[in-house]
Amino acid sequence: MAKKENVKKENNKNVKADKKNKSSKSKNNRKKAFKIELGKIKKEAKNKTIAAIVLVFVLIISIIIIYAVSSNTEVDDRPQFFKSENEYVSGIDVSYHNGDIDWKTVSKNNDFAIIRAGYRGYTEGKIVEDTYFKNNIKGAEKADIPIGIYFYSQATTVEEAKEEANYVLSLIKGKDVSLPVFIDYEYAFNKDGMHDGRLFNANLTPTEATDIINAFCEKINKGGHYAGLYASSYILSNNIKASKLNKNIYIWVADYNENVKYQGEYDIWQYTKTGSVEGVSSKYTDMNYWYTK
DSSP: OHHHHHHHHHHHHHHHHHHHHHHHHHHHHHHHHHHHHHHHHHHHHHHHHHHHHHHHHHHHHHHHHHHHHHHHSOOOOOOOOOOOSSSEEEEEEEOGGGOOBOHHHHHHHOSEEEEEEEEEOSSSOOEEEOTTHHHHHHHHHHHTOOEEEEEEEOOOSHHHHHHHHHHHHHHHTTSOOOSOEEEEEOOEEOTTSOEESHHHHHTOOHHHHHHHHHHHHHHHHHTTSOEEEEEEHHHHHHTSOGGGSOTTOEEEEEOOSSSOOOOSOOSEEEEEEEEOOTTBOSSOEEEEEEEOO
């Protein structure tokens, strides 16, 4: 009887031990499963974090690219001065060389006039008012024709360009100048028909020339007027860094060929210097197309 009791007790111990082992094994399995699940969660979270970082990186790169493209894509927000169904409107530019002008007659056949305000001498560099400026601007205002201004520059430094711009601003103060003020950038000729003068002899680099033009135009803008550049196709193509000109500058190109040789964009084309204009007393007059489209 005692032996059976002992066997029974032993069996009970074994059962309890077995239950304990099973319970321990179950706990271990749960721990292992938890660790596996936790590992999966961590891995998934890590993957999501990496994906989020990659997405943010891609967005930043995209924004940089869009900004770079938009910065290089210039939006032309300059005002269009003429409303016309035609490709261009026609006008003249004048100075004392053109003598007396009947502005009432001129206004009937021309859409605009660009008047020389003055010039800088190409030897000594003295700034001088055009002797017909006052008469011309008074007559043009009375005839109610849109007026632009140009100044024949021989500036060889940025400071001289600013001096020229300030001089022009003083001349046109209170005048009805609705079109741009242009810096006339060209080389003078001597009596032998060869290029000469302080600007030509300064032998400026395209970058230096561009800085001078930009300085003039910036001063004109600060004075409350639109600004522009007058130059030949050759000078625009070879002696000026056109890509570095201020983007709000109006380009007026002189080219007497059948087509403009300058490959860049331009607003006005001076297509002849031997035109005949009713109301202008000189034999020849410079004539221009101002493009509206």
